[in-house]
Amino acid sequence: MIAAxxxxxxxxxxxxxEQVVRGLIEGAHGGANGRLASAAGGxxxxxxxxxxxxxxxxxxxxxxxxxxxxxxxxxxxxxETDVVVELMGGxxxxxxxxxxxxGAGKAVVTANKHLVAHHGPELEAxxxxxxAAFRFEAAVGGGIPILGPLAADxxxxxxxxxxxxxxxxxxxxLTEMAAGRGTYEGVLRQAQEQGxxxxxxxxxxxGRDAANKLVILARLAFDRWIDPDDVVARPPGxxxxxxxxxxxxxxxxxxxxxxxxxxxxLLAVARETGAPSVVPTAVPxxxxxxxxxxxxxxxxxxxxxxxxxxxxxxxxxxxATSSAVxxxxxxxxxxxxxxxxxxxxxxxARRPVEVVGTDDGADxxxxxxxxxxxxxGTARAWFALLAGxxxxx
Numbered sequence: 551m552i553a554a555x556x557x558x559x560x561x562x563x564x565x566x567x568e569q570v571v572r573g574l575i576e577g578a579h580g581g582a583n584g585r586l587a588s589a590a591g592g593x594x595x596x597x598x599x600x601x602x603x604x605x606x607x608x609x610x611x612x613x614x615x616x617x618x619x620x621x622x623x624x625x626x627x628x629x630e631t632d633v634v635v636e637l638m639g640g641x642x643x644x645x646x647x648x649x650x651x652x653g654a655g656k657a658v659v660t661a662n663k664h665l666v667a668h669h670g671p672e673l674e675a676x677x678x679x680x681x682a683a684f685r686f687e688a689a690v691g692g693g694i695p696i697l698g699p700l701a702a703d704x705x706x707x708x709x710x711x712x713x714x715x716x717x718x719x720x721x722x723x724l725t726e727m728a729a730g731r732g733t734y735e736g737v738l739r740q741a742q743e744q745g746x747x748x749x750x751x752x753x754x755x756x757g758r759d760a761a762n763k764l765v766i767l768a769r770l771a772f773d774r775w776i777d778p779d780d781v782v783a784r785p786p787g788x789x790x791x792x793x794x795x796x797x798x799x800x801x802x803x804x805x806x807x808x809x810x811x812x813x814x815x816l817l818a819v820a821r822e823t824g825a826p827s828v829v830p831t832a833v834p835x836x837x838x839x840x841x842x843x844x845x846x847x848x849x850x851x852x853x854x855x856x857x858x859x860x861x862x863x864x865x866x867x868x869x870a871t872s873s874a875v876x877x878x879x880x881x882x883x884x885x886x887x888x889x890x891x892x893x894x895x896x897x898x899a900r901r902p903v904e905v906v907g908t909d910d911g912a913d914x915x916x917x918x919x920x921x922x923x924x925x926x927g928t929a930r931a932w933f934a935l936l937a938g939x940x941x942x943x
Contacts, residue, residue: 555594556883559625561601561647562637563608566661566688569872570635571600571613593883598632599625626651633683633882635875636660645669652676652684659878661688661871667762671775685878690716690763691847693870694863695877700770700851707853709771713819716763718845718865719747719754720796720816724830725843728804728813734796746845757783757795757816757828764818764826771851772822781818782827796830807832813840838862 560571574597601622602608609615619625626634626647634651636658638644644665651658653676660666666673666686677684687697700709715721719741726737738755741747753759761781768776783794796816807813812832817839820826833839838860842848847865852858864870 555596556879557596557598557630557632558635558879559599559601559628559631559633560597560635560637561622561625561644562639563600563602563611563613564637564639565868566871566875567600567635567637568611568613569868570637570875571597573872573876575614595879595883598630599628601625622647623650626656627654631656633657633659633879635879636662636665637875638662640664641668645673648673649676652680652682655680655682657683657882658685659683659688659875659882660686661875662686663689663759663762663766667765667778670766670769683882685881686766687878688871688874690766691849691861691874692718692863692865692867693873694847694849694861694865695874696849696861697766697770698877698881699859699861700767704851704853704856707856709822709851709853711819711821711852712767712771712849713817714767714849714861715815715839715842715847716767716818716849716865717754717757717760717816718847719751720757720760721842721847722746722845723755724796724799724804724814724816727799727801728808730801733801734799755795755797757781760795760816760818760828761826764820764828767818767849768820768826771820776820776826780826782825782829784829795828799830808835811835815839815842 558574560567560574563571574595597617599617599619600608600613601619602613603620605615605618605620608618622638622643625631627650634648634656636644636648637660638647639662641664644660644662648658648660648665649672652673658673658677666689674684676682687695690696700712722741723734723737726732726740727734731737732740738747738751742749742751747754758778761778761783764781765776765778768774799814804814811834813835814830815833816828817831817833818826818828819831835841839848839850842862845864845866846862848860848862850858850860
C-alpha cells in the first residue's frame, strides 16, 4: 500500500517562498522532490496550496493558478493540509496563522526569525501540547545547517558559547568600508541598490535582525529562551555618534583597526551564562571571522568535549534559505518534531539574564543593571581604545 503524501501549504511566495514552491512542484515530474522523497524514507512531499497577496501577479510569475489563494487562514484550516510552511515574515498575521496550525496538530516550518524570537515560547508550548512539529532551521544562517547540529549532533556536548556573523547586510557594509569603497552612508546606498539592504535598513544596521537570530541560537545551544530586549546592541560607556549596531561606524575606525591587524565585524555572542550581545567587535583580519566577507555568514560554537567548531556559507537568498526549508520538511516527514531530534523542549517562560560573561569563557557576577550594559570583552577593549585615541586628538 502506498503511503499518503505529506501535503504542504506554503504561506507567502516571495523570494524564498517561490523557490520552495518550485522545488515542490518539480516532485510531480520526478525532479528535485524525488530526492526529498528518498531523504524522507520514501514519503512523498506534495504542494497542497500557496497563499499569496496577489493571485494574478503570482500567476504571471508562473506559479500554478489551481494552487493559489489569497485566503491563508482557509489554507491553514483545510483538513488536507498536513504541514504549513510560513514564509510571510513579520509578526501578524504570521503569529496567528502559525498558532492555529500548531493548535490543530499540524506541523509548521518557518524561516521567520522575528516570529520565532518574539513568540517562540508561546508557539513551542502549543506544539508541545498538540504534538505538532515546529521547525525553524531556515530562520538562522540561510542555507547553513546550524540549528540541527546544535540540537542533535552536539546533544552530548555542553555548549559554552555561540557567536558569529549572522547578518549579511551589515557584513557587506563593513567589508566594503574596510576596503575603502565608501563611507557608511555611501556603502549603505550601494547595498540598497544591489538588493542587499531593505529600503528601511534599520532592522539590519541596528542589530535587531541579528539579535532575533541570536535568541534562536541560544534556544538550541542552551535550552532556554532569552528576551530579544536583553540582547545588548551598544557598547557601554562610549560617547560616539550613531546608535546601536553598526550605525555611526566610520572609515577612520576601520582604518585604525587595520593598522593593528584587525577589522570590525558585527558579532552576535551568547554564552551558557551571561548577557547576550550584538555589537561591532574587533577581530584579527586573518581569522575565520575576519575573513568572512560580503554577505556571507559564519557561526562558531565552543563546546565540551568537542572544542571549537565553525559553520559558514551563504546566509541569505532564495536558494540558500529554501534549502533549509526543504530540509525541515524532510525532517517532518521523518517524524522529527519540535523536540529537534529528541532534544528536550525548552521551558515556556523566558529566563532572566543574571550574570555577565567574558570572552575567555569565565563568568563574573553582575548587578541587576549589568546584563543590559554587558558587552563582549573584545569589543569593549577595542572601543575604549578608539574612544581614547579620539579624545587624544
